[in-house]
Amino acid sequence: MDKKITIKDIAKKAGVSTSTVSRVLNDTLPVKKETKEIIIKTIKELNYYPDSLARSLRMGSTKTIGIIIPDISNPFFSMLVKGSEDYLREQNYSTIICNSDNKKEDEKIVKLLLEKKVDAILYAGIGNLEKFKKIKTPIIYIDRIEKNSNSSYIVSNNYQGMTTLLDYLLKNNHKTYIFISGDENIFSASERLRAFTDFSKKHKIKNQIIQADYTFQSGIRIAEKIQTIPDAIVCSNDLMAYGIIQGLKNRKINVPKDVSVTGYDDILFSAMFNPPLTTIKQPIYQMGRTASEIVIQILQKKVKENPIKMFKNELILRNSVLKRK
Amino acid sequence: MDKKITIKDIAKKAGVSTSTVSRVLNDTLPVKKETKEIIIKTIKELNYYPDSLARSLRMGSTKTIGIIIPDISNPFFSMLVKGSEDYLREQNYSTIICNSDNKKEDEKIVKLLLEKKVDAILYAGIGNLEKFKKIKTPIIYIDRIEKNSNSSYIVSNNYQGMTTLLDYLLKNNHKTYIFISGDENIFSASERLRAFTDFSKKHKIKNQIIQADYTFQSGIRIAEKIQTIPDAIVCSNDLMAYGIIQGLKNRKINVPKDVSVTGYDDILFSAMFNPPLTTIKQPIYQMGRTASEIVIQILQKKVKENPIKMFKNELILRNSVLKRK
Numbered sequence: 001m002d003k004k005i006t007i008k009d010i011a012k013k014a015g016v017s018t019s020t021v022s023r024v025l026n027d028t029l030p031v032k033k034e035t036k037e038i039i040i041k042t043i044k045e046l047n048y049y050p051d052s053l054a055r056s057l058r059m060g061s062t063k064t065i066g067i068i069i070p071d072i073s074n075p076f077f078s079m080l081v082k083g084s085e086d087y088l089r090e091q092n093y094s095t096i097i098c099n100s101d102n103k104k105e106d107e108k109i110v111k112l113l114l115e116k117k118v119d120a121i122l123y124a125g126i127g128n129l130e131k132f133k134k135i136k137t138p139i140i141y142i143d144r145i146e147k148n149s150n151s152s153y154i155v156s157n158n159y160q161g162m163t164t165l166l167d168y169l170l171k172n173n174h175k176t177y178i179f180i181s182g183d184e185n186i187f188s189a190s191e192r193l194r195a196f197t198d199f200s201k202k203h204k205i206k207n208q209i210i211q212a213d214y215t216f217q218s219g220i221r222i223a224e225k226i227q228t229i230p231d232a233i234v235c236s237n238d239l240m241a242y243g244i245i246q247g248l249k250n251r252k253i254n255v256p257k258d259v260s261v262t263g264y265d266d267i268l269f270s271a272m273f274n275p276p277l278t279t280i281k282q283p284i285y286q287m288g289r290t291a292s293e294i295v296i297q298i299l300q301k302k303v304k305e306n307p308i309k310m311f312k313n314e315l316i317l318r319n320s321v322l323k324r325k
Numbered sequence: 326m327d328k329k330i331t332i333k334d335i336a337k338k339a340g341v342s343t344s345t346v347s348r349v350l351n352d353t354l355p356v357k358k359e360t361k362e363i364i365i366k367t368i369k370e371l372n373y374y375p376d377s378l379a380r381s382l383r384m385g386s387t388k389t390i391g392i393i394i395p396d397i398s399n400p401f402f403s404m405l406v407k408g409s410e411d412y413l414r415e416q417n418y419s420t421i422i423c424n425s426d427n428k429k430e431d432e433k434i435v436k437l438l439l440e441k442k443v444d445a446i447l448y449a450g451i452g453n454l455e456k457f458k459k460i461k462t463p464i465i466y467i468d469r470i471e472k473n474s475n476s477s478y479i480v481s482n483n484y485q486g487m488t489t490l491l492d493y494l495l496k497n498n499h500k501t502y503i504f505i506s507g508d509e510n511i512f513s514a515s516e517r518l519r520a521f522t523d524f525s526k527k528h529k530i531k532n533q534i535i536q537a538d539y540t541f542q543s544g545i546r547i548a549e550k551i552q553t554i555p556d557a558i559v560c561s562n563d564l565m566a567y568g569i570i571q572g573l574k575n576r577k578i579n580v581p582k583d584v585s586v587t588g589y590d591d592i593l594f595s596a597m598f599n600p601p602l603t604t605i606k607q608p609i610y611q612m613g614r615t616a617s618e619i620v621i622q623i624l625q626k627k628v629k630e631n632p633i634k635m636f637k638n639e640l641i642l643r644n645s646v647l648k649r650k
Contacts, residue, residue: 005461022347064437072403072410072422073593082398085424094437097397097422099410112389112419116441136330216593242597268398268541272567274599 005046014042064094065295066113068106068125070186072099074214074239075267076284077124080142083288084122091296093119100125102183102213107131110139120295126186138298142291144187145308152298152306154291158188158264161280161313162195162234165262168315169232170203173324174260176230177207180222180240182214189214192236192264212240219243224251229259231324238263238270238279245273245320256322266316276318283311330371339367389419390620391438393431393450395511397424399539399564400592401609402449405467408613409447416621418444425450427508427538432456435464445620451511463623467616469512470633477623477631479616483513483589486605486638487520487559490587493640494557495528498649499585501555502532505547505565507539514539517561517589537565544568549576554584556649563588563595563604570600570645581647591641601643608636 007025011018016035023031024039031039065088069077085095096118098109106127113121114137123129124142132139133149141153169177179196182189193209200207208230212218219240224247226233235241241263245255255261255275263270266281290309297303332350336343341360348356349364356364390413394402410420421443423434431452438446439462448454449467457464458474466478494502504521507514518534525532533555537543544565549572551558560566566588570580580586580600588595591606615634622628 019344019348023344072397072406073400075398075400075403078397078400078403081424082426085397085426089426089428094434095423096437096441097424098420099406099422101407101410101414103414109419112421116421242594246597269567269594269598272571272599273594273597274601276599 010039010042010046013046014039061119061299062117063092064096064116064118065120065122065292066096066098066116066118067122068098068100068109068113070100070102070124070126071214072097072101074237075269076237076239076265076282079268079284080124080288083285083290084292085288087289087292087296091292093296100127102126119299122291122295126183138295140291140295140298142287150306152294152308154287154294154309154311155187156282156287156311156313158191158313159195161282161315162192162264163199164313164315165264165278165280166196166199166234168317169234169260169262169321170199172321174231175205176232177205178226178230178233179207179209180212180219180233180235180244181209182212182236182240184211186214189236196234212236215239216243216246219245220247220250223247229253232260232262232321234262236264238265238267238277241277241279241320242269242273245275245277256320260321260324262321270316271318273320275320278318278321279316281314281316287311335364335367335371338371339364386444386624387442388417389421389441389443390445390447390617391421391423391441391443392447393423393425393434393438395425395427395449395451396539397422397426399562400594401562401564401590401607404593404609405449405613408610408615409617410613412614412617412621416617418621425452427451444624447616447620451508463620465616465620465623467612475631477619477633479612479619479634479636480512481607481612481636481638483516483638484520486589486607486640487517488524489638489640490589490603490605491521491524491559493642494559494585494587494646495524497585497646499556500530501557502530503551503555503558504532504534505537505544505558505560505569506534507537507561507565509536511539514561521559537561540564541568541571544570545572545575548572554578557585557587557646560586560588563590563592563602566602566604566645567594567598570598581645585646585649587646595641596643600645603643603646604641606639606641612636 007018007021011021021039024036088095100106100109104127106125120138122140141151145155146153181193184190210222214237216239220243223244233244241261245261263277263279266279270277270279294307332343332346336346346364349361413420425431425434429452431450445463447465466476470480471478506518509515535547539562541564545568548569558569566586570586588602588604591604595602595604619632
C-alpha cells in the first residue's frame with residue numbers, strides 16, 4: 001500500500017509551501033488565483049480529501065453528531081441508535097457511532113469525537129464526563145439523569161417501572177425473590193435496584209441480590225450457580241433474563257412452572273422468546289428520536305434552557321410468570 | 326449555547342495571527358518559543374481540541390478505523406462489529422461505526438470517514454464503491470467478494486451453506502418450497518438465492534421466490550400474505566425467519582407442524598427462539614475479528630498481496646423443521 005497523502009505531498013507536487021496549501025484549505029489568508037487553482041487541481045489529482053477541520057473552522061459546523069453506546073450487542077442500544085439516526089437523517093445530519101463496550105473508555109471516546117469535530121454528542125455511556133463540563137460542544141445524556149450538570153437528558157422512569165412489575169409479582173403470590181442487578185454505576189441499573197430494595201423493605205421480603213453486568217452471558221453464568229430456586233428471578237434487563245432462562249433450561253428447570261423470570265426493556269425479540277418474556281417496555285426508539293430532536297433544537301438555538309424528558313414505562317404481561325395460588 | 330471555539334478565537338485571545346496558531350497546531354513552520362507557549366496556554370484555557378488533521382498531517386495515522394454496516398438493528402452486524410472492535414482495541418486502535426440503514430448512502434459515508442481521516446475502512450455495506458478504487462486509504466470488504474478490485478475481503482461460503490440446508494430439507498421429504506430472498510444487490514442474498522435456484526432446477530422442484538429486505542418486519546408482512554402454505558419456507562436470513570414465524574403465529578399456523586421454516590446466520594437469539602430455529606451458522610464474530618487482523622497487517626505493511634479469506638458455514642439442526650414422512 002502507498003502511504004497516505006498529506007499536505008506535504010500536495011505542496012511538493014504543486015511546487016508551493018505547505019503553509020500556502022494550508023491557506024487554501026483553511027481559507028485563512030488570500031492566495032494568488034493561479035496558485036490556488038494549481039493547488040486545487042493537485043488536491044484532486046492526488047485524491048486528497050480536505051477534512052472536517054478545514055470546513056469546521058470556516059463553518060463552525062460539520063453536520064455530524066456522535067453517539068456513544070456501551071454495548072452494541074444489546075438490542076436496546078441498536079434500537080436507540082435507530083431512533084436517533086432516523087431523525088438526524090431527516091435533518092440531513094450524519095452520525096458517527098462509538099461503542100465503549102462497557103470498558104469505561106468513554107473519556108477517550110469523547111476526546112476522539114471532539115477531535116473529529118462533531119457538532120454534539122449523544123451519550124448513552126456509563127462513564128463520568130465531569131471533566132468535559134466546560135466544553136462548548138453540547139452533550140445530551142440518554143438513559144440517565146444528570147442532576148449535577150446543566151445538561152439535557154432523556155430518560156425513562158426506571159424506578160416506577162420496576163415497582164409496577166414487583167407489585168404484579170407480589171399480587172400473584174410470589175414470596176421469595178432473587179434480583180439480578182446490572183452494574184450499579186449505570187443509572188438505570190441503580191434505579192431498578194433501588195426499586196427492588198424499597199419493595200423488599202416495604203413488604204418485609206427476604207431477598208437476595210446478585211451482581212451481573214447486563215449481558216446474556218452473565219445471566220447464563222448465574223443461572224448455573226443458583227442453589228435455592230426462589231418463586232421469582234427478577235432481572236434488571238431482558239438480555240440477562242434470556243441468559244437466566246437459557247441457563248435454567250440447561251439444568252432442566254422450567255420457566256415459569258418451577259420459577260418465574262422477568263426482564264426489563266422489552267427489546268425486539270422478547271415477544272418471540274421461549275417462553276415469551278414478561279417485562280417492562282421502555283419506548284426505546286422514541287427515546288433515541290427525542291434525544292435527536294433535542295440536540296437539533298439546541299444546535300439551532302431554539303431552546304433557552306436545556307430540555308429534559310422523562311418517559312413512562314409499561315408492564316407487558318407474557319408467559320414467563322406463573323400466576324401462583 | 327456558546328458557539329464552537331475556532332482557530333480564530335484562539336488567535337484573537339492570544340493576540341497572534343491565525344496562521345501562527347495554525348503553524349503551532351500543524352507543526353509546519355517554526356514559531357518563537359514564547360509565542361508558542363502563549364498559544365498552547367490559550368488553547369487549553371478555551372478547551373480547544375486540536376483535531377485529527379493536525380496529527381494526521383504529522384503522523385500519517387490517526388489510529389482510527391471506520392466500520393460501515395447496513396443495519397445496526399440486525400444482530401448479525403452487531404456481532405460482526407464486536408469481533409472487529411475487540412481485536413482493534415487490543416491493537417490500540419479506535420473504531421468509528423457508521424450505519425447506512427440500507428439506504429445506499431454508502432458513498433456519502435465513505436466520504437465522511439475519509440474526511441475524518443480514518444486509517445482504513447471495514448466495509449460491510451451494500452453499495453458500490455467503484456469510485457473510491459483509486460484512494461490510498463485501504464477498504465476491506467466484509468461479507469462479500471470483490472472480484473473486480475484488488476481489495477481484501479472476508480466472506481463465508483453462502484452458496485455451500487444454503488445448498489447443505491436445502492439438501493437436508495429434501496432428505497426430510499419437503500416437496501414444495503417458498504424462498505424468501507434478501508435484496509439481490511447484497512452479495513450474501515444473491516449467493517443464497519443462486520443456491521436455491523440451482524437446487525430447484527436439479528431436483529425439478531416447483532418453487533416460488535418472494536423478494537424481501539432482510540428485516541424482521543418484511544418477514545411478518547410476507548407471512549400475512551402467503552396463500553398456499555408449502556412444506557418449507559426457506560428464509561435468506563434469521564431475522565426474516567423470525568418475522569415469518571411471528572406472522573404465521575398471528576394466523577394460527579404452527580411451525581413446524583404446518584410448515585417448516587429455516588433461517589441463515591445463527592444470530593445470538595436463534596437458539597432461544599420459539600421454536601428454536603434450524604439455520605446455517607456463520608462464524609460471525611470470527612469474520613469481524615479476521616477483517617481487523619487483515620487491516621492491521623495491511624497498515625503495518627506485513628502483507629504483499631491483499632489477503633482474502635472464505636469461512637465455511639455449518640448446518641445447525643433445531644426444531645423449526647419437521648421430519649416429514
